[in-house]
Amino acid sequence: xxxxxxxxxxxxxxxxxxxxxxxxxxxxxxxxxxxxxxxxxxxxxxxxxxxxxxxxxxxxxxxxxxxxxxxxxxxxxxxxxxxxxxxxxxxxxxxxxxxxxxxxxxxxxxxxxxxxxxxxxxxxxxxxxxxxxxxxxxxxxxxxxxxxxxxxxxxxxxxxxxxxxxxxxxxxxxxxxxxxxxxxxxxxxxxxxxxxxxxxxxxxxxxxxxxxxxxxxxxxxxxxxxxxxxxxxxxxxxxxxxxxxxxxxxxxxxxxxxxxxxxxxxxxxxxxxxxxxxxxxxxxxxxxxxxxxxxxxxxxxxxxxxxxxxxxxxxxxxxxxxxxxxxxxxxxxxxxxxxxxxxxxxxxxxxxxxxxxxxxxxxxxxxxxxxxxxxxxxxxxxxxxxxxxxxxxxxxxxxxxxxxxxxxxxxxxxxxxxxxxxxxxxxxxxxxxxxxxxxxxxxxxxxxxxxxxxxxxxxxxxxxxxxxxxxxxxxxxxxxxxxxxxxxxxxxxxxxxxxxxxxxxxxxxxxxxxxxxx
Amino acid sequence: xxxxxxxxxxxxxxxxxxxxxxxxxxxxxxxxxxxxxxxxxxxxxxxxxxxxxxxxxxxxxxxxxxxxxxxxxxxxxxxxxxxxxxxxxxxxxxxxxxxxxxxxxxxxxxxxxxxxxxxxxxxxxxxxxxxxxxxxxxxxxxxxxxxxxxxxxxxxxxxxxxxxxxxxxxxxxxxxxxxxxxxxxxxxxxxxxxxxxxxxxxxxxxxxxxxxxxxxxxxxxxxxxxxxxxxxxxxxxxxxxxxxxxxxxxxxxxxxxxxxxxxxxxxxxxxxxxxxxx
Numbered sequence: 104x105x106x107x108x109x110x111x112x113x114x115x116x117x118x119x120x121x122x123x124x125x126x127x128x129x130x131x132x133x134x135x136x137x138x139x140x141x142x143x144x145x146x147x148x149x150x151x152x153x154x155x156x157x158x159x160x161x162x163x164x165x166x167x168x169x170x171x172x173x174x175x176x177x178x179x180x181x182x183x184x185x186x187x188x189x190x191x192x193x194x195x196x197x198x199x200x201x202x203x204x205x206x207x208x209x210x211x212x213x214x215x216x217x218x219x220x221x222x223x224x225x226x227x228x229x230x231x232x233x234x235x236x237x238x239x240x241x242x243x244x245x246x247x248x249x250x251x252x253x254x255x256x257x258x259x260x261x262x263x264x265x266x267x268x269x270x271x272x273x274x275x276x277x278x279x280x281x282x283x284x285x286x287x288x289x290x291x292x293x294x295x296x297x298x299x300x301x302x303x304x305x306x307x308x309x310x311x312x313x314x315x316x317x318x319x320x321x322x323x324x325x326x327x328x329x330x331x332x333x334x335x336x337x338x339x340x341x342x343x344x345x346x347x348x349x350x351x352x353x354x355x356x357x358x359x360x361x362x363x364x365x366x367x368x369x370x371x372x373x374x375x376x377x378x379x380x381x382x383x384x385x386x387x388x389x390x391x392x393x394x395x396x397x398x399x400x401x402x403x404x405x406x407x408x409x410x411x412x413x414x415x416x417x418x419x420x421x422x423x424x425x426x427x428x429x430x431x432x433x434x435x436x437x438x439x440x441x442x443x444x445x446x447x448x449x450x451x452x453x454x455x456x457x458x459x460x461x462x463x464x465x466x467x468x469x470x471x472x473x474x475x476x477x478x479x480x481x482x483x484x485x486x487x488x489x490x491x492x493x494x495x496x497x498x499x500x501x502x503x504x505x506x507x508x509x510x511x512x513x514x515x516x517x518x519x520x521x522x523x524x525x526x527x528x529x530x531x532x533x534x535x536x537x538x539x540x541x542x543x544x545x546x547x548x549x550x551x552x553x554x555x556x557x558x559x560x561x562x563x564x565x566x567x568x569x570x571x572x573x574x575x576x577x578x579x580x581x582x583x584x585x586x587x588x589x590x591x592x593x594x595x596x597x598x599x600x601x602x603x604x605x606x607x608x609x610x611x612x613x614x615x616x617x618x619x620x621x
Numbered sequence: 622x623x624x625x626x627x628x629x630x631x632x633x634x635x636x637x638x639x640x641x642x643x644x645x646x647x648x649x650x651x652x653x654x655x656x657x658x659x660x661x662x663x664x665x666x667x668x669x670x671x672x673x674x675x676x677x678x679x680x681x682x683x684x685x686x687x688x689x690x691x692x693x694x695x696x697x698x699x700x701x702x703x704x705x706x707x708x709x710x711x712x713x714x715x716x717x718x719x720x721x722x723x724x725x726x727x728x729x730x731x732x733x734x735x736x737x738x739x740x741x742x743x744x745x746x747x748x749x750x751x752x753x754x755x756x757x758x759x760x761x762x763x764x765x766x767x768x769x770x771x772x773x774x775x776x777x778x779x780x781x782x783x784x785x786x787x788x789x790x791x792x793x794x795x796x797x798x799x800x801x802x803x804x805x806x807x808x809x810x811x812x813x814x815x816x817x818x819x820x821x822x823x824x825x826x827x828x829x830x831x832x833x834x835x836x837x838x839x840x841x842x843x844x845x846x847x848x849x850x851x852x853x854x855x856x857x858x859x860x861x862x863x864x865x866x867x868x869x870x871x872x873x874x875x876x877x878x879x880x881x882x883x884x885x886x887x888x889x890x891x892x893x894x895x896x897x898x899x
Contacts, residue, residue, distance in 0.1 A: 401898075428899075429713055433711070437704070439704045439705045439707075439708040441637075441705060443645045444637065444641060444644065445640075448637070452634075452636075453712065455625065455629070455630075456625055456630055456709060456714055457625065457713050458625065459630075459633070460625040460626060503708075503712075504712075507713070
C-alpha cells in the first residue's frame with residue numbers, strides 16, 4: 104500500500120459485535136452470538152451482557168437474532184430508563200417491551216436520562232457494529248487543556264489514525280465556548296457524526312459517534328476514544344456479502360407533461376442489494392424502470408417527488424446526497440462522451456476530475472491504464488470516440504464510471520443496438536466490476552444473452568388497477584423462471600405486459616407480495 | 622467531501638478544449654473572423670476618419686462584426702454538452718471550473734481573432750497614431766476590439782448555458798445580435814428605458830471606446846465637409862460618450878468587463894440550477 108488516501112469502500116462485514124461504553128470503564132467489544140440478554144449485574148438475574156451502571160435495569164433489553172435475515176434486532180423490556188435507538192427513545196409496544204428495531208452497522212443504543220444533551224454520569228452507550236474485531240485496539244485521546252486537535256492519518260500532532268481511507272489532514276476538533284466542534288478539512292471520504300454526513304462543522308455532544316471511513320471515534324466529553332484499523336484492501340474477502348443499498352420506496356411521483364399535477368409512477372418497492380450483485384432490471388412498457396433508476400441515483404427530486412428511503416452504506420442517500428452521489432455511477436442509454444476526443448484522453452480527463460486532488464499523476468495514469476485493459480480498450484486508446492462502435496462506446500462509459508471507485512453502477516439499456524457477441528462481451532465486462540464487491544444494475548431488453556451472469560432480477564410491472572409501477576419479483580434468476588412459469592427471462596415481460604403480452608402484472612404483483620409476507 | 626480543486630479541473634478542461642478545437646476543426650472560426658473582418662474593413666475603410674458620420678458608421682460596422690465573431694465562437698459550445706455536463710457534475714465536476722475553462726480557452730481564440738481584425742483594419746483604414754491612454758492608438762484599438770470579441774464570446778457561453786439545445790441557442794442568437802446593434806445608439810437615438818437597457822450592451826460601450834480613441838468629436842460633419850461655408854453656422858455638439866479622455870475610455874472598458882463577469886455568473890448559476898439534482 105502506498106501513502107495515498109484510498110476511496111472509501113465498506114469492508115466485508117465482520118461478525119456482529121457490541122461496543123460497550125461505560126464511563127470510567129475500559130472499552131469492551133462483545134461479540135453477539137445469537138439471542139442475548141442485556142441487564143445490570145445482579146445476584147438474581149444472569150445476563151449475557153451484564154453492565155455495572157445503576158441506570159441499567161436488571162432485565163433491561165434483549166438482542167434477538169433473526170436467522171432467516173441474518174440480522175439482529177434489539178428490544179427494550181420496558182425498562183425503567185428505557186433505551187434510545189439512534190437518539191430516539193423506544194416506545195412501549197406491549198407488556199413484553201418496545202417494538203424490536205433492526206440493527207445495522209453503526210446503530211447507537213443508549214441508556215440515559217431523557218435529556219441526551221446533558222447525559223448522566225452513569226449513562227451507557229452501546230454501538231452495534233459489523234466492522235469491529237473483538238481484539239481490536241482502542242485508544243484514548245485526552246482533550247483536557249487543548250483547544251484544537253487535528254485528526255488525520257499517521258500524524259504526530261493530534262489523533263493519528265491508521266485507516267488508509269482517512270486523509271492525512273482529515274478533520275479538526277476546535278474548542279468553542281467550552282464545546283468541541285468537529286470540522287471536515289476537505290477529506291476524500293468525508294466524516295459522519297451519528298451516521299449523518301457533516302459537510303462543514305458540527306458541535307459535539309457527549310457520546311456522539313464520529314465515523315471516518317472504517318474508523319470509529321467516540322466523543323466522551325474530556326476524551327475521544329477510537330479504534331485502530333488495519334486494512335489491506337487487496338486482501339479483503341468480498342465473497343462475504345453485505346447490503347450495499349437498501350431500497351424502500353413508498354411512492355415516487357413525477358410531474359405530468361401536460362398538466363400541473365403529479366402522477367404516481369412507482370409504489371411500494373422494497374429490496375436490499377448486496378455487494379457483488381449483478382442485478383437485471385426487467386419491466387414492461389411504462390413500468391417505471393427509468394424512474395426507478397433515477398430514484399436509486401437520488402435524482403428524482405427535480406422532476407417529481409420521492410417518498411421513501413434509499414440507504415447506501417447505511418446512510419440515507421437523499422439526506423447525504425452530496426457525499427454519496429459520487430459512489431453511484433450512471434451509464435445512460437445515450438452516449439454522454441465527447442465525440443471528438445480520444446478514448447485515452449476521455450478516460451484520463453474523467454480520472455483527473457475525480458482523483459487529481461488526492462492521487463499523484465503517476466497513480467492516476469496507472470489506474471487509467473488498468474481500467475483501459477480491463478475494459479479491453481487497449482487497441483482503441485488513440486481512436487476518436489466518434490469512430491467507435493456502440494459496444495466500444497459503452498465500454499468507454501463504463502470505464503469512466505469505474506475509474507472513481509464507484510460502488511454501484513446503473514446502466515440504462517447498455518446493450519441496445521448491439522449484436523449478440525458484443526452484448527455478451529459487454530455483460531462480461533460489467534460482471535467483472537462486481538468481483539471486488541461492486542454492484543451493477545442493468546436495464547436490458549436482451550436479458551437471456553447473459554442470464555447466467557445475473558445474481559438477482561428485479562421485475563417491475565405496471566398495475567392495471569392504478570397504473571402505478573410495482574415490484575412483481577425480486578430474487579435470483581432460477582426462482583424467477585419458476586415464479587413466472589417461463590423458460591426465458593424475456594418471457595417474463597411477455598407475461599406481465601398488457602400491450603402485446605398476457606397482461607398478468609397484477610397477478611404477479613399480488614403473488615410476490617404474498618410470498619414476501621410469508 | 623473533497624473534490625479535485627477548481628484550478629486543477631479548469632486546467633484539465635482547458636486542455637480538453639484545446640484538443641476539441643483541433644479535432645472539431647474549430648479553427649475555422651478564426652478563418653471566418655478573417656473573412657468577416659476583410660469584408661467589413663474593405664467596405665468602411667475609405668470613409669473612416671474622413672467625416673464624423675462615416676467614422677461613426679465605420680466603427681459601428683467593426684463593432685457589429687466583432688460582436689458577431691465573439692458570439693459565434695461559443696454559442697453552441699455548452700448547450701450541445703448538457704448531458705455530458707450532468708454526468709461529469711455527478712462525478713465531481715465544479716461547474717465554475719467548467720465555465721472558466723471555456724472563458725479562458727476562448728480568450729486565446731479571441732486574441733487571435735482580434736489580431737486578425739486589427740491587422741486587416743490597419744490595412745484598409747488610416748488610423749490616427751496617438752492614443753488616449755497609450756502612446757500608440759493601435760494598442761487601444763486592440764484592447765477594445767479584444768474586449769468586445771471576448772465579451773461577446775462570454776455572452777455566447779451564457780446563452781449556450783441557458784439554452785436547452787443548439788437549436789434554441791441558434792434561434793436566440795439573432796435576437797441578441799439585433800438587440801446589441803439597436804442599443805449601440807448609432808442607428809437610433811436612445812432615451813428612457815432603451816437608454817437604460819443599452820448600459821448592458823457591448824455595442825454601447827464598444828462605440829464609446831472606439832469613438833473616444835478615434836476622438837470622433839473633433840471630426841468634421843459631412844455637411845460641413847461638403848459645404849465649408851456652413852462651418853460657422855452649424856455647431857458640432859460633442860457627444861460625451863465619445864470624449865477622448867482616459868476616464869471615458871477606461872470606464873467603457875470597465876463596463877465591458879463587468880457585463881462579461883455578469884455573463885459568467887449567469888452561465889455558472891444556470892448550469893448549477895439545471896444540474897441541481899444530479
